[in-house]
Amino acid sequence: MQVIQTDVLLIGGGLAGLRAAIAARRRGHDTIVLSLVPAKRSHSAAAQGGMQASLANSNKGMGDNEDIHFADTVRGSDWGADQDVVRMFVNTAPKAVRELAAWGVPWNRVERGDREVIINGEKVTITEKDEAHGLITARNFGGTRHWRTCYVSDGTGHSMLYNVNDRAIAENIPVHERMEAMALIHDGERCYGAIVRNLISGELLAYVARATCIATGGFGRIYRVSTNAIINEGMGAAIALETGVATLGNMEAVQFHPTAIFPAGILVTEGCRGDGGLLLDGEQKRFMPDYEPEKKELASRDVVSRRMEEHIAAGHAAKSRFGDHLWLDIRLLGKKHIDTKLREVKDICQYFLGVDPVSQLIPVRPAQHYSMGGIRTNYRGESQQLKGLFAAGEAACWDMHGFNRLGGNSVAETVVAGMLVGEFIADFCDKPENEITISTALIRDCWQKESAHLQGLCIGGGENPFGLIREMQNTMTELVGIFRHGDRLQQAVDKLQLLLQRSNNLHVASQARGANPELVAAYRVPRMLKLALCVAYGALQRTESRGAHFREDYPQRNDQLWLKRTLARWPDADAILPSLDYEELSVMNMELPPGWRGYGAKDFINHPDAPRREQEIEQLRQSMAGASRFELQNMLMPYEQLMPERYRRRNARLGENERGEIEIRETGSGEKQ
Amino acid sequence: MNNIPVREERTLRFHILRHNPQDSESVPHQQVFEIQEADSMTLFIALNEIRENLDSSLQFDFVCRAGICGSCAMIINGKPGLACRTLTRDLPEDIFLAPLPVFELISDLSVNTGKWMRAISERLETWVHNRQEEVDLQQLEAPMEQSLAYSIYELERCIECGCCIAACGTAQMRDQFVGAVGLNKIARFRLDPRDEREDTDFYELIGDESGVFGCLTLLGCEDVCPKELPLAAQLAYMRRKMASV
Numbered sequence A: 001m002q003v004i005q006t007d008v009l010l011i012g013g014g015l016a017g018l019r020a021a022i023a024a025r026r027r028g029h030d031t032i033v034l035s036l037v038p039a040k041r042s043h044s045a046a047a048q049g050g051m052q053a054s055l056a057n058s059n060k061g062m063g064d065n066e067d068i069h070f071a072d073t074v075r076g077s078d079w080g081a082d083q084d085v086v087r088m089f090v091n092t093a094p095k096a097v098r099e100l101a102a103w104g105v106p107w108n109r110v111e112r113g114d115r116e117v118i119i120n121g122e123k124v125t126i127t128e129k130d131e132a133h134g135l136i137t138a139r140n141f142g143g144t145r146h147w148r149t150c151y152v153s154d155g156t157g158h159s160m161l162y163n164v165n166d167r168a169i170a171e172n173i174p175v176h177e178r179m180e181a182m183a184l185i186h187d188g189e190r191c192y193g194a195i196v197r198n199l200i201s202g203e204l205l206a207y208v209a210r211a212t213c214i215a216t217g218g219f220g221r222i223y224r225v226s227t228n229a230i231i232n233e234g235m236g237a238a239i240a241l242e243t244g245v246a247t248l249g250n251m252e253a254v255q256f257h258p259t260a261i262f263p264a265g266i267l268v269t270e271g272c273r274g275d276g277g278l279l280l281d282g283e284q285k286r287f288m289p290d291y292e293p294e295k296k297e298l299a300s301r302d303v304v305s306r307r308m309e310e311h312i313a314a315g316h317a318a319k320s321r322f323g324d325h326l327w328l329d330i331r332l333l334g335k336k337h338i339d340t341k342l343r344e345v346k347d348i349c350q351y352f353l354g355v356d357p358v359s360q361l362i363p364v365r366p367a368q369h370y371s372m373g374g375i376r377t378n379y380r381g382e383s384q385q386l387k388g389l390f391a392a393g394e395a396a397c398w399d400m401h402g403f404n405r406l407g408g409n410s411v412a413e414t415v416v417a418g419m420l421v422g423e424f425i426a427d428f429c430d431k432p433e434n435e436i437t438i439s440t441a442l443i444r445d446c447w448q449k450e451s452a453h454l455q456g457l458c459i460g461g462g463e464n465p466f467g468l469i470r471e472m473q474n475t476m477t478e479l480v481g482i483f484r485h486g487d488r489l490q491q492a493v494d495k496l497q498l499l500l501q502r503s504n505n506l507h508v509a510s511q512a513r514g515a516n517p518e519l520v521a522a523y524r525v526p527r528m529l530k531l532a533l534c535v536a537y538g539a540l541q542r543t544e545s546r547g548a549h550f551r552e553d554y555p556q557r558n559d560q561l562w563l564k565r566t567l568a569r570w571p572d573a574d575a576i577l578p579s580l581d582y583e584e585l586s587v588m589n590m591e592l593p594p595g596w597r598g599y600g601a602k603d604f605i606n607h608p609d610a611p612r613r614e615q616e617i618e619q620l621r622q623s624m625a626g627a628s629r630f631e632l633q634n635m636l637m638p639y640e641q642l643m644p645e646r647y648r649r650r651n652a653r654l655g656e657n658e659r660g661e662i663e664i665r666e667t668g669s670g671e672k673q
Numbered sequence B: 001m002n003n004i005p006v007r008e009e010r011t012l013r014f015h016i017l018r019h020n021p022q023d024s025e026s027v028p029h030q031q032v033f034e035i036q037e038a039d040s041m042t043l044f045i046a047l048n049e050i051r052e053n054l055d056s057s058l059q060f061d062f063v064c065r066a067g068i069c070g071s072c073a074m075i076i077n078g079k080p081g082l083a084c085r086t087l088t089r090d091l092p093e094d095i096f097l098a099p100l101p102v103f104e105l106i107s108d109l110s111v112n113t114g115k116w117m118r119a120i121s122e123r124l125e126t127w128v129h130n131r132q133e134e135v136d137l138q139q140l141e142a143p144m145e146q147s148l149a150y151s152i153y154e155l156e157r158c159i160e161c162g163c164c165i166a167a168c169g170t171a172q173m174r175d176q177f178v179g180a181v182g183l184n185k186i187a188r189f190r191l192d193p194r195d196e197r198e199d200t201d202f203y204e205l206i207g208d209e210s211g212v213f214g215c216l217t218l219l220g221c222e223d224v225c226p227k228e229l230p231l232a233a234q235l236a237y238m239r240r241k242m243a244s245v
Helices: A015-026 A066-076 A083-103 A156-170 A235-241 A301-316 A335-341 A343-353 A410-430 A440-459 A465-479 A486-505 A517-541 A609-623 A629-636 B043-053 B113-124 B146-156 B169-173 B179-191 B199-206 B220-224 B231-243
Strands: A002-011 A031-035 A113-119 A122-128 A175-177 A179-186 A191-198 A204-214 A254-261 A278-280 A318-320 A323-329 A362-371 A374-376 A389-391 A564-569 A579-584 B011-018 B029-036 B073-076 B079-082 B094-098 B105-107
Touching (some): A002 A410, A015 A410, A083 A156, A156 B113, A179 A440, A204 A235, A235 A374, A235 A389, A254 A301, A301 A323, A301 A362, A374 A389, A517 A564, A517 A579, B029 B043, B079 B220, B179 B199, B179 B220, B179 B231, B199 B231
Parallel strands (some): A002 A031, A031 A175
Antiparallel strands (some): A179 A191, A278 A323, A318 A323, A323 A362, A564 A579, B011 B029, B073 B079
């Protein structure tokens, strides 16, 4: 058994993992990144439309700041988010964009003068300020009050990932590619690293580390129809769950993206709608304004996806031999815009649909897209149960997105979480009391357990692992989708439990040496099933509708009973259900107490503390008349003390003074019809 | 979408070059699999079907299955391409698949492009070199012209799939040749004013036969680049620039 030792072990080579690795390395800690695939192939590369950061350079971003980004994110989350974490995030996002700019990301820039854009289906001329010329521009995305999404055409994630990865190479950070973490080494209290399988040779190794951070992304592949890369099987979250100690938060909060091409499920960016694209039904009629007069196509994703499915159910779908779908129309954006700002979208339409979006409609239907849930951590990204275990990015639930994530906030979260959690990991490793003493017997036990498990799979039973995966994916897509109901969720739980039992009896036919793809599928099946059960069972228990979790039998958001986070654990390895606990969110500590989101359903059951907290806030505001927005924010919900020192400072913004106010106001709105 | 033609269902014959270097008894051989063609079938769907139903040991790499990550490049009927976005209806009934040459073979259709590309990045130092190590993140970013930002992005769209290397005459003969992927990266950083390196610095990296002077201008690279990068123009331009150093 080979044992590799390091200070920090990053499991996952996407944006969050690489950025956290750079932070830890810069603070002088030896860092190794493990990646299932070559790191530049990580799913971060698939982020198309952009990352949110309130730079406010472009005309349509004017007046934007951290406060508005904060409020948009909390509303988007349907008040499920941890507001401290959201504050930390919105203050760091502009720094992240600027850091990436310095590292080489070719962000699209503001060009002074008039330009034509499409807003609400109409051509509008906007005028960009002289002084903003050359600064980073932004496009519109759903659920945001200003245009805030910084972008690199529609290859934003690709560009970010390549530059961050090359930065990691510059800083000499080893990335051990084609390596899969199979189990965490732990004693129930402290995490010491991981047992890892080499996906070329099939060899099992042990990595021992003072701090281990899981940044393996989401688990979309438990669904049949998903925009996720096929590697997004949630193995990082699953091995945390299999410790029996660490918890997963809000696993039932699963996002469905409105515009996956139909039927392949490949994403086309929200930027299509942000830039002015429209959704049309089978009669080629625009329908979103009828459902959502406020934000139309640009309400949050949970709302738009539900409205689309509602419209399909009402018989307005376009029909094809693959089934029902709707249309995305970006023809009105014009050839030049599509050829430069939406060229990946154009490629995808061309190759997978044979459609030219300059002149033709794109068939779309919502598909699973993002996992708001993940390994539950505190604001430092640290597991609350296993010391030395951290998580960052989509794999984590620290919890920035609550029950619905805004578009452009995930790729932003990856780098911001990498920056912040990376610092916290370095702080952790700086402390002498966090040195580890680990017995070789513990490492060997963990290693032998995995090794025996793998050998057992090669001689056992009769179930085909690929078949079980398919049955799980169908169950999730059919019964735990956008519209959920107690009866169907119960069916899903029953079915998944049966599948989990059957997965004890797998048969790996192939004896191929090396990675052995069938063996890989076999050891992943039960792990995926456990995650699927956390999702389905959590959804069954949550008898309300919040964000992306919608219950037909409980259509209201119920703050009185459900303003809390679901925590799933799997204490008994042989059990076929997780055990659930709940963590209350404190309204009295919120900067933004629960209310209407500004789009979507208007009726909800209020939390008894909400009016009290609103009153308290109102009094504070009045007593602090004349205070700057920073002073006021600090009174409402101080968070700066939580931040790593180096990222605490305020963000400079064009035309904004020290009090955070815009000094030079342009005359007029800068918008001509 | 109803304009996608329905073809008569064909039986496809996949002739796959197989070899597993992990297995000392393995010898390279071609194996034939027959499957029924389905609507809008891609090689991603077809290969998974073969693995799930016919031979579970078959190895290949897919990640995004959307043509953006560069994992699945292979030789498809004699030409390098991305398998995930290749539709079977554009191919004859006999489909020949082989791993990309030049790269280390992992097994069957899976090759180690990641290792090769990381080595190129290390060797060509494909990152922004700036003496001012840490920028002040609190301040406004340095301005840049949109046209320049876009030109950088055009070259940065490379997905390191390896097709250009597989299609390159020089790369077959010289293991040290950095290929179109490497030279394009240098062109990208040369264009970027944030990178303070001069042409003399770039000359140190690519001013020999393993770099820009090794290129025979066969331009197979540009023909097969799935991202349609302007590789021929970049190679010619870089050669001119390096020749004048």
